[in-house]
Structure formats: C-alpha cells, structure tokens
Amino acid sequence: MQSYTEENYLKIIYHLSEISNPVLTNAIAERIQTKAASVTDMLKKLSDKELVNYVKYQGVTLTEKGKSTAINIVRKHRLWEVFLVDKLNFKWDEVHDVAEELEHIQSNLLIERLDEFLDFPKVDPHGDLIPDKYGNFADLSFAKLSKLKPKDKGTITGVSEHSSTFLKHLEKLGLTLGKRIEIIEVLEFDGSVELLVEQQKMNISREVAKHILITKN
Amino acid sequence: MQSYTEENYLKIIYHLSEISNPVLTNAIAERIQTKAASVTDMLKKLSDKELVNYVKYQGVTLTEKGKSTAINIVRKHRLWEVFLVDKLNFKWDEVHDVAEELEHIQSNLLIERLDEFLDFPKVDPHGDLIPDKYGNFADLSFAKLSKLKPKDKGTITGVSEHSSTFLKHLEKLGLTLGKRIEIIEVLEFDGSVELLVEQQKMNISREVAKHILITKN
DNA sequence: TTCATTATTTAGACAAATCTAAAAATTTAT
DNA sequence: ATAAATTTTTAGATTTGTCTAAATAATGAA
Ligand SMILES: [Mn+2]
Ligand SMILES: [Mn+2]
Ligand SMILES: [Mn+2]
Ligand SMILES: [Mn+2]
Numbered sequence: 011m012q013s014y015t016e017e018n019y020l021k022i023i024y025h026l027s028e029i030s031n032p033v034l035t036n037a038i039a040e041r042i043q044t045k046a047a048s049v050t051d052m053l054k055k056l057s058d059k060e061l062v063n064y065v066k067y068q069g070v071t072l073t074e075k076g077k078s079t080a081i082n083i084v085r086k087h088r089l090w091e092v093f094l095v096d097k098l099n100f101k102w103d104e105v106h107d108v109a110e111e112l113e114h115i116q117s118n119l120l121i122e123r124l125d126e127f128l129d130f131p132k133v134d135p136h137g138d139l140i141p142d143k144y145g146n147f148a149d150l151s152f153a154k155l156s157k158l159k160p161k162d163k164g165t166i167t168g169v170s171e172h173s174s175t176f177l178k179h180l181e182k183l184g185l186t187l188g189k190r191i192e193i194i195e196v197l198e199f200d201g202s203v204e205l206l207v208e209q210q211k212m213n214i215s216r217e218v219a220k221h222i223l224i225t226k227n
Numbered sequence: 228m229q230s231y232t233e234e235n236y237l238k239i240i241y242h243l244s245e246i247s248n249p250v251l252t253n254a255i256a257e258r259i260q261t262k263a264a265s266v267t268d269m270l271k272k273l274s275d276k277e278l279v280n281y282v283k284y285q286g287v288t289l290t291e292k293g294k295s296t297a298i299n300i301v302r303k304h305r306l307w308e309v310f311l312v313d314k315l316n317f318k319w320d321e322v323h324d325v326a327e328e329l330e331h332i333q334s335n336l337l338i339e340r341l342d343e344f345l346d347f348p349k350v351d352p353h354g355d356l357i358p359d360k361y362g363n364f365a366d367l368s369f370a371k372l373s374k375l376k377p378k379d380k381g382t383i384t385g386v387s388e389h390s391s392t393f394l395k396h397l398e399k400l401g402l403t404l405g406k407r408i409e410i411i412e413v414l415e416f417d418g419s420v421e422l423l424v425e426q427q428k429m430n431i432s433r434e435v436a437k438h439i440l441i442t443k444n
Numbered sequence: 445t446t447c448a449t450t451a452t453t454t455a456g457a458c459a460a461a462t463c464t465a466a467a468a469a470t471t472t473a474t
Numbered sequence: 475a476t477a478a479a480t481t482t483t484t485a486g487a488t489t490t491g492t493c494t495a496a497a498t499a500a501t502g503a504a
Pocket of ligand 1: 018109110111113114
C-alpha cells in the first residue's frame with residue numbers, strides 16, 4: 011500500500027513519461043510543486059519499494075508494478091470526474107481538485123461499483139481515456155485540431171489542457187465536447203485556424219487549437 | 228483547516244462526549260487505537276487551535292468551533308454512507324470504513340451537491356441522524372429501538388427490515404405495531420436489549436432491536 | 445578542452461504524528 | 475490517612491515528507 015504522497019508522485023511520473031522517458035527530477039519537482047531535493051528523497055523511496063527504476067542523475071522510469079499502480083490512480087481520478095459532472099452537475103472546470111483528493115480513497119469495491127453506476131464510461135469529462143480495471147485503455151483515435159487541414163470535418167472529443175481558464179474559454183466559444191466542426195482555413199502567418207461550428211465561422215489561435223482533440227469523421 | 232488526523236480526533240471526542248463529559252484521555256486512546264501519550268500530544272494541539280477546552284488530568288470538551296467542525300464531519304460521513312447504500316448497492320455493514328475515508332474530502336460544493344443528489348436524507352443506513360448544513364439535526368419522532376437508553380418508553384411504529392422471517396419472528400415475540408415498550412437495560416457484552424412489553428420482560432438481540440422503530444412517548 | 449552554467453544529490457534540520465519508558469497526578473482501597 | 479493501583483503527562487526517540495544550503499555531476503559554450 012502506498013501513501014497519498016507516493017501515489018501522487020507515481021501518477022505524475024506516469025503522465026510525464028508520456029512526454030519524455032526517463033523522467034527528470036526537475037520535471038517532477040515543477041509539476042508537484044516541491045523542491046528537487048524532496049523529489050530525490052522520494053525517488054529513492056519509490057525505488058526501494060520497486061515502484062520505479064531510478065538511476066542517479068539519469069532520471070526515473072516506472073516498473074510494471076509502479077505503472078499499474080499509477081494507471082489505477084488515473085482510473086479512479088477520471089471515474090470520479092465523470093461522477094462529479096454526470097451525477098452532481100459539476101462543470102468540467104470544477105472537478106479537478108476534488109478528483110485529486112478522491113483518487114486516493116482505498117476501496118476496490120467502491121471503484122468497481124462506481125464504474126458500474128456510471129455505466130462503464132470510456133472517457134472522462136475532458137475527453138481523456140479511462141482505463142478499465144485491468145489497466146487497458148480503449149483505442150479511440152484523436153487528432154489535435156491544429157493538425158487538421160482545410161475541409162477536414164470531425165467531432166470535438168477531448169482537450170489536452172485542463173486549466174479552468176482554458177476550459178472556460180472553450181465554453182465561451184461554444185467549443186465543447188460533442189460539437190461538430192469543419193476546418194475552413196489554416197492561416198499562414200500565425201497558424202490560427204478558421205473553422206465552422208454550428209454554421210458559425212470563428213477563428214481560434216494555434217495555441218488553443220493544439221489543445222483541442224478531434225475525432226475525424 | 229484541520230488535518231485528516233485532527234478531524235478524526237474531533238469526531239471521536241464529539242461521539243464520546245454524548246456518553247461522558249468531559250472526555251477522558253484513555254477513552255479517546257481506546258477508540259482511536261492509539262496510545263494515551265499520543266492523545267495528550269494531540270489534545271494540546273487541538274487546544275492551541277481553540278477546537279477543544281483541555282484541562283490537564285481532567286479531560287477535554289469541544290469548543291463551539293470544535294463542535295461544529297465535528298458535526299460537519301459526521302454529516303459528511305453519514306451522507307457518504309447513504310450514497311454507498313442507496314446508489315452503489317453497498318450493504319449497511321460494508322460502508323463504514325470507506326465513509327471513514329470519504330468524510331475527509333474537502334469540498335463544500337461536493338457535499339451540498341451530494342446532499343441534493345441523495346434528496347436531503349435525514350437518516351443514514353444505520354438510522355443515525357444526518358445534520359443539515361447548519362449543523363441542525365431533525366427531530367424525528369422515531370428512533371431505532373437499539374438507540375434507546377434504559378427507562379425510555381415508546382410505541383412500536385415501524386420496522387426497517389421487511390423479510391418474512393424477520394416479521395414472523397417479531398410476531399412470535401409479540402412485538403407488533405402499536406405495542407408499548409419500555410427499556411430495562413442494554414447489555415454491555417452483546418448489545419442485546421432487555422425490555423418490558425405488556426408487563427412481560429424479554430431480551431432481544433441487538434440485530435433485532437436495530438430493525439424496530441420506536442416513537443418515544 | 446576548459447570554464448561556466450545548470451541539474452541533481454547530499455547533509456543537516458524541521459514539523460507532524462506517533463511510540464516507549466519513566467515521572468507525576470489522581471483515584472481507590474485498606 | 476496512607477499505600478497501592480490507575481490514569482495521565484513528560485521526555486526523548488522514530489518515521490514521513492518537507493526544506494535550505496552546500497557539494498557534486500552533467501551539460502553547453504568558448
Ligand atoms: Mn492526488
Ligand atoms: Mn480529467
Ligand atoms: Mn476518518
Ligand atoms: Mn452510520
């Protein structure tokens with residue numbers, strides 16, 4: 011059994027290792043809002059518990075055991091987010107902090123029953139995949155909106171940036187999950203994207219487009 | 228804001244002070260599964276935070292601030308129990324440990340929405356009252372027979388278990404709706420209840436007593 | 445390659461919550 | 475009232491997770 015703190019480290023390492031592997035001490039320190047020295051201490055401890063492979067000065071990777079633990083925390087986090095939005099009418103930008111706490115509740119029965127109660131959702135309110143109880147993710151294929159070309163059509167199925175300011179911005183633009191979009195033009199000089207949403211033309215910056223995930227169809 | 232640990236202490240002190248006031252160090256130690264020395268340390272800390280009135284060697288009482296904090300934790304604990312039983316099909320004997328963790332999640336929005344989602348329940352799955360957000364308990368006219376104390380009198384007004392075996396058992400004992408009862412004693416070692424029904428003394432198990440609802444009068 | 449900069453680790457300290465063992469206060473029994 | 479038993483507190487140590495400051499390793503530039 012891991013402590014609340016160890017679980018947070020494992021989850022962060024899991025997320026960071028999708029970007030660069032092995033994961034470096036400072037990257038963890040920044041994400042977890044702590045000092046590099048504290049991270050080093052924790053990496054040694056996680057290494058002793060065989061949850062990570064840690065090589066001094068080189069960085070850290072998750073072991074199989076560490077990875078499945080991390081995925082389980084991600085599963086719990088996302089299921090709770092679905093619960094908050096679908097059942098308790100939270101907005102998608104209000105759920106993160108609470109889920110950050112709820113993900114640490116220890117009870118397999120609880121999480122299995124919650125999954126069932128929510129009807130085995132495959133994605134969370136931000137479009138992120140929810141692993142099943144064996145740690146497997148469904149393979150839905152997303153593309154970043156910023157990668158699409160004129161005349162491409164698709165549906166918004168996720169976001170890759172979860173800050174409340176970003177989510178509220180999307181809401182204001184009407185770019186919420188499930189909306190169908192069509193690319194009109196990608197502007198040369200700033201990479202901004204002109205698109206059509208519900209017969210409405212709009213222009214969004216490349217920065218925003220990068221964080222919107224589209225299922226083409 | 229209090230730590231997880233401080234919250235557990237406050238809740239235990241709250242419950243124990245219904246039995247004896249002030250609450251003694253050893254009583255807390257026993258309930259919280261810790262050593263008396265640890266309790267003393269924590270009482271000093273809670274006293275510094277003005278959550279309890281602590282007098283060396285005399286014991287401890289909750290301040291107003293401490294009491295309302297404790298009641299809020301009790302509220303959260305019981306609401307989560309209702310959620311687990313009503314929505315996730317937990318049995319009433321499976322909920323306690325999970326609620327013991329869930330009660331510490333910090334989010335007023337969460338608990339207000341949960342309350343609403345559950346339709347503002349007044350009692351938890353064990354028949355214990357759920358305080359509202361202002362800390363007020365409803366005064367329901369009925370109580371579980373197992374919650375009564377010696378010399379309490381009342382009338383049987385309902386049951387909370389409807390299986391035919393249980394109802395036949397009550398019939399055989401003469402414990403039917405409308406009968407007046409009086410508690411003689413609640414036995415320490417098994418929680419069974421000695422009571423008087425129509426000048427007749429009898430002893431019923433705690434399990435049976437829990438499912439009989441009484442209107443005190 | 446040598447020096448400067450940046451990243452990481454070590455050393456030593458601290459706060460929270462706990463423990464054991466010993467001391468002190470309180471209660472109970474003689 | 476005095477001694478014995480019990481309860482509670484203190485003293486000092488331990489574990490977990492954190493920190494600052496100093497040392498060391500790795501990287502990048504001249
Ligand atoms: Mn977390
Ligand atoms: Mn999410
Ligand atoms: Mn608890
Ligand atoms: Mn209960």
